[in-house]
Amino acid sequence: MRLMRVGQPGQERPVLASSDGTRHYDLRPVTADIDGAFLAALADNPGLLADATTLSETSVEGERIGPPVARPSAVLCIGQNYAAHAAESGAEPPEQPILFYKSPNTVVGPYDDVLIPRGSKKTDWEVELAVVIGRRARYTASREEALTHVAGYTISNDVSERTYQLDDSGGQWSKGKSCETFNPMGPVLVTADEVGDPQALTLRSWVNGEPRQDSTTADMIFGVAELVHHLSQYLVLEPGDVINTGTPQGVALSGRFPYLAPEDVVELEITSIGRQRSVMRPAP
Secondary structure (H helix, E strand, O other): OEEEEEOOOOOOEEEEEOOOOOOEEEOOOOOOOOOHHHHHHHHHOHHHHOOHHHOOEOOOOOOOEEOOOOOOOOEEEEEOOEHHHHHHOOOOOOOOOEEEEEOHHHEEOOOOOEEEOOOOOOEEOOEEEEEEEOOOEOOOOOHHHHHOOEEEEEEEEOOEEHHHHHHOOOOOOHHHOOOOOOEEEOOOEEEHHHHOOOOOOEEEEEEOOEEEEEEEHHHEOOOHHHHHHHHHOOOOEOOOOEEEOOOOOOOHHHOOOOOOOOOOEEEEEEOOOEEEEEEEEEOO
Protein backbone atom coordinates (compact mmCIF):
# COMPACT_ATOMS: atom_id res chain seq x y z
CA MET A 1 0.00 0.00 0.00
CA ARG A 2 1.02 3.56 -0.65
CA LEU A 3 -0.17 6.09 1.92
CA MET A 4 0.00 9.86 1.55
CA ARG A 5 -1.32 13.08 3.05
CA VAL A 6 -2.56 16.01 0.99
CA GLY A 7 -3.52 19.55 1.92
CA GLN A 8 -2.06 22.64 3.49
CA PRO A 9 0.21 22.32 6.56
CA GLY A 10 -1.83 21.28 9.56
CA GLN A 11 -4.85 20.50 7.39
CA GLU A 12 -3.67 17.40 5.51
CA ARG A 13 -6.10 14.56 4.81
CA PRO A 14 -5.14 10.89 4.54
CA VAL A 15 -5.16 9.23 1.13
CA LEU A 16 -4.52 5.72 -0.17
CA ALA A 17 -2.78 5.73 -3.57
CA SER A 18 -2.85 2.91 -6.09
CA SER A 19 0.45 1.16 -6.83
CA ASP A 20 0.81 3.03 -10.12
CA GLY A 21 -0.16 6.37 -8.55
CA THR A 22 -3.06 6.96 -10.95
CA ARG A 23 -5.93 6.53 -8.48
CA HIS A 24 -6.46 7.88 -4.99
CA TYR A 25 -8.93 7.00 -2.26
CA ASP A 26 -10.16 9.07 0.68
CA LEU A 27 -9.06 7.41 3.93
CA ARG A 28 -11.05 9.65 6.28
CA PRO A 29 -13.76 7.01 6.85
CA VAL A 30 -10.99 4.83 8.30
CA THR A 31 -8.73 7.36 10.05
CA ALA A 32 -8.47 11.09 10.62
CA ASP A 33 -4.76 11.04 9.76
CA ILE A 34 -1.77 8.85 9.03
CA ASP A 35 -0.24 9.00 12.48
CA GLY A 36 1.16 6.64 15.07
CA ALA A 37 -2.26 5.50 16.26
CA PHE A 38 -3.35 4.58 12.74
CA LEU A 39 -0.08 2.78 11.95
CA ALA A 40 -0.41 0.78 15.18
CA ALA A 41 -3.98 -0.17 14.25
CA LEU A 42 -2.80 -1.22 10.78
CA ALA A 43 -0.05 -3.35 12.33
CA ASP A 44 -2.62 -5.14 14.49
CA ASN A 45 -5.05 -5.53 11.59
CA PRO A 46 -3.22 -5.73 8.24
CA GLY A 47 -6.54 -6.26 6.45
CA LEU A 48 -7.81 -2.87 7.56
CA LEU A 49 -7.34 -1.43 4.07
CA ALA A 50 -7.57 -4.64 2.07
CA ASP A 51 -10.66 -3.60 0.11
CA ALA A 52 -10.10 -0.16 -1.39
CA THR A 53 -13.38 -0.42 -3.30
CA THR A 54 -15.20 0.48 -0.11
CA LEU A 55 -13.46 3.86 -0.15
CA SER A 56 -14.47 6.85 -2.24
CA GLU A 57 -12.13 7.83 -5.03
CA THR A 58 -10.72 11.32 -4.66
CA SER A 59 -8.58 13.73 -6.67
CA VAL A 60 -5.28 15.12 -5.41
CA GLU A 61 -4.53 17.16 -8.54
CA GLY A 62 -3.23 20.62 -7.72
CA GLU A 63 -3.04 19.92 -3.99
CA ARG A 64 0.03 20.21 -1.81
CA ILE A 65 1.53 16.86 -0.83
CA GLY A 66 2.39 16.77 2.85
CA PRO A 67 4.81 14.46 4.67
CA PRO A 68 3.28 10.97 4.69
CA VAL A 69 3.45 10.65 8.49
CA ALA A 70 1.81 13.17 10.79
CA ARG A 71 3.64 14.54 13.79
CA PRO A 72 6.32 11.87 14.40
CA SER A 73 7.25 11.91 18.08
CA ALA A 74 10.89 11.25 17.19
CA VAL A 75 13.18 11.52 14.18
CA LEU A 76 16.20 9.34 14.88
CA CYS A 77 19.15 9.56 12.51
CA ILE A 78 22.06 7.24 11.84
CA GLY A 79 25.35 8.90 10.96
CA GLN A 80 28.05 7.65 8.58
CA ASN A 81 26.13 4.47 7.71
CA TYR A 82 27.74 4.11 4.27
CA ALA A 83 31.49 3.46 4.25
CA ALA A 84 32.16 5.74 1.28
CA HIS A 85 30.28 8.61 2.94
CA ALA A 86 32.23 8.11 6.16
CA ALA A 87 35.43 8.31 4.11
CA GLU A 88 34.41 11.52 2.34
CA SER A 89 33.58 12.95 5.79
CA GLY A 90 37.11 12.14 6.94
CA ALA A 91 36.07 9.37 9.34
CA GLU A 92 36.57 5.65 9.72
CA PRO A 93 33.45 3.47 9.33
CA PRO A 94 31.77 3.21 12.75
CA GLU A 95 31.85 -0.02 14.73
CA GLN A 96 28.46 0.77 16.28
CA PRO A 97 25.54 2.75 14.81
CA ILE A 98 25.97 6.49 15.44
CA LEU A 99 22.69 7.93 16.70
CA PHE A 100 21.64 11.56 16.73
CA TYR A 101 18.26 13.22 16.97
CA LYS A 102 16.60 15.66 14.63
CA SER A 103 13.80 17.90 15.84
CA PRO A 104 10.47 16.45 14.61
CA ASN A 105 9.29 19.92 13.55
CA THR A 106 11.87 19.83 10.74
CA VAL A 107 9.58 17.45 8.83
CA VAL A 108 7.91 19.09 5.82
CA GLY A 109 6.38 17.90 2.57
CA PRO A 110 8.38 16.43 -0.32
CA TYR A 111 7.84 19.47 -2.56
CA ASP A 112 7.96 22.19 0.10
CA ASP A 113 10.68 24.84 0.02
CA VAL A 114 13.75 24.31 2.20
CA LEU A 115 14.93 27.41 4.06
CA ILE A 116 18.66 28.11 4.13
CA PRO A 117 19.45 29.44 7.64
CA ARG A 118 20.46 33.07 8.01
CA GLY A 119 24.14 33.46 7.18
CA SER A 120 24.58 29.81 6.23
CA LYS A 121 27.27 28.99 3.69
CA LYS A 122 27.32 25.21 4.17
CA THR A 123 23.80 23.85 3.72
CA ASP A 124 24.01 20.30 2.35
CA TRP A 125 21.69 17.60 0.98
CA GLU A 126 21.46 13.92 2.01
CA VAL A 127 19.17 11.37 0.35
CA GLU A 128 18.13 8.72 2.88
CA LEU A 129 15.80 5.78 3.23
CA ALA A 130 13.45 6.58 6.11
CA VAL A 131 12.02 3.74 8.19
CA VAL A 132 8.62 4.36 9.82
CA ILE A 133 7.74 2.33 12.90
CA GLY A 134 4.31 0.69 13.01
CA ARG A 135 4.44 -1.40 16.18
CA ARG A 136 6.07 -0.44 19.49
CA ALA A 137 9.62 -1.83 19.51
CA ARG A 138 11.19 -2.55 22.90
CA TYR A 139 14.05 -5.02 23.39
CA THR A 140 13.39 -6.87 20.14
CA ALA A 141 14.81 -10.39 20.32
CA SER A 142 16.32 -10.57 16.84
CA ARG A 143 16.79 -8.75 13.55
CA GLU A 144 13.96 -10.80 12.06
CA GLU A 145 11.58 -9.76 14.82
CA ALA A 146 12.72 -6.15 14.51
CA LEU A 147 11.51 -5.99 10.91
CA THR A 148 7.98 -6.91 12.02
CA HIS A 149 7.84 -3.55 13.81
CA VAL A 150 8.35 -1.59 10.57
CA ALA A 151 5.22 -0.06 9.02
CA GLY A 152 6.93 1.05 5.83
CA TYR A 153 9.45 3.26 4.11
CA THR A 154 9.68 6.70 2.60
CA ILE A 155 12.28 9.20 1.36
CA SER A 156 14.00 11.68 3.66
CA ASN A 157 16.32 14.54 2.84
CA ASP A 158 18.45 14.88 5.98
CA VAL A 159 19.36 18.48 5.17
CA SER A 160 22.42 19.57 7.15
CA GLU A 161 24.20 22.83 7.96
CA ARG A 162 27.81 21.71 8.26
CA THR A 163 29.17 24.69 10.22
CA TYR A 164 26.46 24.23 12.85
CA GLN A 165 26.98 20.46 12.79
CA LEU A 166 30.77 20.38 13.06
CA ASP A 167 32.23 23.73 14.12
CA ASP A 168 29.45 25.03 16.39
CA SER A 169 28.31 21.62 17.55
CA GLY A 170 29.48 21.60 21.15
CA GLY A 171 30.23 17.91 20.62
CA GLN A 172 27.04 16.65 18.96
CA TRP A 173 25.42 17.11 15.56
CA SER A 174 21.81 18.13 16.19
CA LYS A 175 22.37 21.89 15.82
CA GLY A 176 23.28 21.33 12.20
CA LYS A 177 20.34 19.01 11.59
CA SER A 178 17.38 20.73 13.26
CA CYS A 179 16.95 23.99 11.38
CA GLU A 180 13.40 24.65 10.16
CA THR A 181 12.33 22.67 7.05
CA PHE A 182 15.46 20.47 7.27
CA ASN A 183 13.64 17.16 6.71
CA PRO A 184 11.53 17.02 3.53
CA MET A 185 9.79 13.64 3.60
CA GLY A 186 7.68 11.69 1.12
CA PRO A 187 5.86 11.73 -1.22
CA VAL A 188 4.39 8.43 -0.01
CA LEU A 189 4.79 5.90 2.78
CA VAL A 190 5.10 2.51 1.10
CA THR A 191 4.20 -0.37 3.38
CA ALA A 192 6.89 -2.91 4.15
CA ASP A 193 5.17 -5.73 2.29
CA GLU A 194 5.20 -3.76 -0.97
CA VAL A 195 8.82 -2.60 -0.66
CA GLY A 196 10.17 -6.08 0.00
CA ASP A 197 13.89 -6.19 0.77
CA PRO A 198 14.89 -2.76 2.16
CA GLN A 199 18.54 -3.55 1.34
CA ALA A 200 17.86 -3.72 -2.40
CA LEU A 201 16.87 -0.13 -3.16
CA THR A 202 18.68 2.46 -5.29
CA LEU A 203 19.11 5.99 -3.91
CA ARG A 204 19.90 8.98 -6.13
CA SER A 205 20.09 12.74 -5.77
CA TRP A 206 20.49 15.69 -8.13
CA VAL A 207 21.18 19.40 -7.64
CA ASN A 208 19.93 21.62 -10.46
CA GLY A 209 19.62 18.51 -12.61
CA GLU A 210 23.25 17.44 -12.08
CA PRO A 211 23.82 13.99 -10.52
CA ARG A 212 25.19 13.92 -7.00
CA GLN A 213 24.49 10.61 -5.24
CA ASP A 214 23.93 7.19 -6.82
CA SER A 215 24.12 4.20 -4.52
CA THR A 216 22.16 1.31 -3.07
CA THR A 217 20.92 0.43 0.39
CA ALA A 218 22.93 -2.79 0.07
CA ASP A 219 25.95 -0.61 0.89
CA MET A 220 24.67 0.29 4.35
CA ILE A 221 27.08 -0.66 7.11
CA PHE A 222 24.12 -1.42 9.40
CA GLY A 223 20.99 -2.60 7.60
CA VAL A 224 17.41 -1.73 8.52
CA ALA A 225 16.79 -4.88 10.56
CA GLU A 226 20.00 -4.40 12.52
CA LEU A 227 19.24 -0.73 13.17
CA VAL A 228 15.75 -1.34 14.53
CA HIS A 229 16.98 -4.25 16.65
CA HIS A 230 19.96 -2.26 17.95
CA LEU A 231 18.00 0.89 18.78
CA SER A 232 15.31 -1.08 20.58
CA GLN A 233 17.91 -2.20 23.12
CA TYR A 234 18.54 1.42 24.13
CA LEU A 235 15.19 3.18 23.68
CA VAL A 236 11.54 2.49 22.93
CA LEU A 237 10.49 3.05 19.33
CA GLU A 238 6.88 4.18 19.12
CA PRO A 239 4.45 3.89 16.18
CA GLY A 240 5.01 6.81 13.83
CA ASP A 241 8.65 7.31 14.82
CA VAL A 242 11.03 7.85 11.90
CA ILE A 243 14.55 6.48 11.49
CA ASN A 244 16.72 8.17 8.86
CA THR A 245 19.16 5.42 7.96
CA GLY A 246 22.11 7.44 6.64
CA THR A 247 23.26 8.80 3.31
CA PRO A 248 25.70 7.52 0.67
CA GLN A 249 28.66 9.45 -0.76
CA GLY A 250 28.15 12.47 -2.99
CA VAL A 251 27.34 15.36 -0.65
CA ALA A 252 28.88 18.84 -0.60
CA LEU A 253 30.85 17.99 2.56
CA SER A 254 33.08 15.88 0.32
CA GLY A 255 34.53 19.04 -1.22
CA ARG A 256 33.62 17.83 -4.71
CA PHE A 257 30.47 19.95 -5.03
CA PRO A 258 29.36 23.42 -3.95
CA TYR A 259 27.01 23.85 -1.02
CA LEU A 260 23.43 24.86 -1.64
CA ALA A 261 22.39 28.41 -2.50
CA PRO A 262 18.99 30.12 -2.83
CA GLU A 263 17.00 28.91 -5.87
CA ASP A 264 18.95 25.65 -6.12
CA VAL A 265 16.71 22.66 -6.80
CA VAL A 266 17.36 19.38 -4.97
CA GLU A 267 15.73 16.18 -6.23
CA LEU A 268 15.86 12.80 -4.52
CA GLU A 269 14.71 9.38 -5.68
CA ILE A 270 14.49 5.89 -4.19
CA THR A 271 13.30 2.98 -6.30
CA SER A 272 9.90 1.56 -5.35
CA ILE A 273 9.07 4.70 -3.38
CA GLY A 274 9.21 7.75 -5.65
CA ARG A 275 10.81 11.13 -6.06
CA GLN A 276 10.80 14.46 -4.23
CA ARG A 277 11.83 17.98 -5.23
CA SER A 278 12.70 20.97 -3.06
CA VAL A 279 13.66 24.52 -3.94
CA MET A 280 16.10 26.28 -1.64
CA ARG A 281 15.01 29.67 -0.31
CA PRO A 282 16.64 32.11 2.10
CA ALA A 283 15.10 32.01 5.57
CA PRO A 284 12.93 35.12 5.98
